[in-house]
Amino acid sequence: MRPCTVTIRRSVIADSPFPAGQSAPIGPETGAFPALYAEDLCVFRGERLVLDGVSFQMEAGAAMLLTGPNGAGKSTLLRVLAGLRKPDSGQLLWHGESVFADRAAHASKVAYLGHQDALKPGLTVTENLALFARAGQGNMQAALEAMDLLPLANLPARLLSAGQKRRTALARILLANAPLWLLDEPSLGLDANAITLLGQALTAHRQQGGLVIATTHVPLPLENVQPLTLPGASDSSASPFYQQEDDA
Numbered sequence: 001m002r003p004c005t006v007t008i009r010r011s012v013i014a015d016s017p018f019p020a021g022q023s024a025p026i027g028p029e030t031g032a033f034p035a036l037y038a039e040d041l042c043v044f045r046g047e048r049l050v051l052d053g054v055s056f057q058m059e060a061g062a063a064m065l066l067t068g069p070n071g072a073g074k075s076t077l078l079r080v081l082a083g084l085r086k087p088d089s090g091q092l093l094w095h096g097e098s099v100f101a102d103r104a105a106h107a108s109k110v111a112y113l114g115h116q117d118a119l120k121p122g123l124t125v126t127e128n129l130a131l132f133a134r135a136g137q138g139n140m141q142a143a144l145e146a147m148d149l150l151p152l153a154n155l156p157a158r159l160l161s162a163g164q165k166r167r168t169a170l171a172r173i174l175l176a177n178a179p180l181w182l183l184d185e186p187s188l189g190l191d192a193n194a195i196t197l198l199g200q201a202l203t204a205h206r207q208q209g210g211l212v213i214a215t216t217h218v219p220l221p222l223e224n225v226q227p228l229t230l231p232g233a234s235d236s237s238a239s240p241f242y243q244q245e246d247d248a
């Protein structure tokens with residue numbers, strides 16, 4: 001598995017091969033593109049600059065771990081990478097094409113796990129998974145097995161524990177059959193056995209050439225992973241006129 005490379009103006013990056021603020025040596029200028037290429041991404045939320053010059057590139061099979069204090073911008077970066085929020089500046093390319101030129105096309109490449117498990121409480125585990133399985137794709141049985149959900153397959157989601165809901169949400173990621181996994185704190189609520197299953201799923205995805213980008217506050221079962229630490233800012237730096245905004 002080849003690691004990704006990362007630069008960011010204000011983050012703490014171990015072993016970054018590029019001086020702060022400089023672009024990676026491949027990209028639009030050279031005509032050679034990695035699977036995912038981010039250059040100088042900047043995002044304001046309210047009046048605060050949350051992401052300040054984030055640059056990285058990832059090849060097939062790579063994984064990146066996003067860390068940093070609460071409010072540092074980890075979830076914001078995931079939403080940008082999913083094409084759900086346009087950065088205020090910078091560029092984001094998937095195999096050389098701008099993610100924002102065709103967001104629907106990019107969405108088909110992404111499996112996104114948010115903080116919320118977003119299950120329909122009245123539907124069973126299997127029915128919930130079937131709702132999100134892309135037409136004609138994914139193996140329901142394999143996804144249920146991978147997250148040890150077979151004994152729970154016919155249980156309504158409202159009866160699941162927090163960890164069981166998280167496992168169901170992770171099974172949905174497996175079913176999506178998408179190359180780019182964007183996982184916001186994927187181990188939230190998981191017990192030790194489920195974390196092992198998560199590790200196996202991540203490894204299998206990468207061995208098939210998939211990419212993984214995950215946020216976390218705890219160690220995750222990921223090997224050969226590139227760390228990206230967002231520095232954040234003290235909450236006192238937030239504007240007194242701080243306003244909620246919708247994603248663009």
Ligand SMILES: Nc1ncnc2c1ncn2[C@@H]1O[C@H](COP(=O)(O)OP(=O)(O)OP(=O)(O)O)[C@@H](O)[C@H]1O
Nearest residue numbers: 045046050069070071072073074075076243244245
């Ligand atoms: N809809 C929004 N409108 C305005 N500001 C927002 C919005 N969503 C998030 N923010 C702000 O953006 C900043 C980054 O938030 P984000 O959720 O990306 O952080 P995080 O690193 O994922 O935090 P955590 O570790 O707590 O999950 C925070 O200061 C937050 O208050």
